[in-house]
Amino acid sequence: MSTGQDRTLNKLQYSLLGDPALALNLPTFDVVIDSINGLPVEGNKDIVLKAGSVAHVKGRVTRQKETFAGFNGQMTATVRDTRELVTCKKQDETSNTAFQYYDRQKVLFNGSDSVRNGEFQFTFAVPYDINYASGNGLINVYAVSDDHTQLAHGAEDRFFIYGSETVRNDSIGPSIYCYLNTPSFVDGGMSTPRLIRSQRHGQG
Incomplete structure (x- = not known):
């Protein structure tokens, strides 16, 4: 392609898609979810x-x-x-109905943890503002090694999200701790205006 002489769409495609000689940095390893709440995912329809x-x-x-076992790094889950029906604004004057599609709009948890010897685990509290419609949930996991040279990803949807857990009446509020600059700050010490706050509660 001669610079300044190509009047076709070829150079626009080159700018949009990038260099076709470069390989995409896609994950080369897989992530598998083995169990949820101690129940094996494989062959289990009761999670x-x-x-x-x-x-x-x-x-x-x-x-x-x-x-x-040689994979050590960080994972993000x-x-x-569950999926829900999304109705778009009816902006197409040639159509009598608005376009509809299914999407998972609610994120129940997003967090990271370490991967050691290829294994990981994480815990989260299911919020109360779920869809309450019986259906499959979805877990997406992306992992990167400590040296940032190895990537892994995977997904799992063989579990259901619906209903409410019977939770005991909790009269104990969360524990909240505030510090200036560092948790080891002592009264009367020198400090920057940086505020650090940590909180903990038995119900997550």
Whole structure:
């Protein structure tokens, strides 16, 4: 392609899609969710997450379907609610109906944890503002090694989200701690205006 002489759409495609000689940096390893709340995901149709409950998820990074014990790094998990019907604004004057599609609009949890010897686990509290419609949830996991040279990803939807957990009446509020600059700050010490706050509650 000669610079300044190509009047076709070719150079526009080159700008949009990038250099075709460069390979995309796609994950080369897989992430598998093994169990949710101690129940194996494989072949199990009875895993239900309810609003107000606490979910404990275990998984691993695999290479050729075997646990990749040499993978150490960080993973990020996103848990999404059941699918719901989304109706778009009717902006197409040629159509009598608005366009509709299904999407998972509610994110129930998004957090990170460490991966050690190819294995990981994380715990989260299921919020009360779920869809309350029986359906499959979705867990997406993305992991990167400590040296940022290895990537892994995976998803799991073989579990349900609906209903509410019977939670005991909790009269104890959360514990909230505030510090200036550092948790080791002592009264009367020198400090920057940086505020640090931590909180903890038994119900998550």
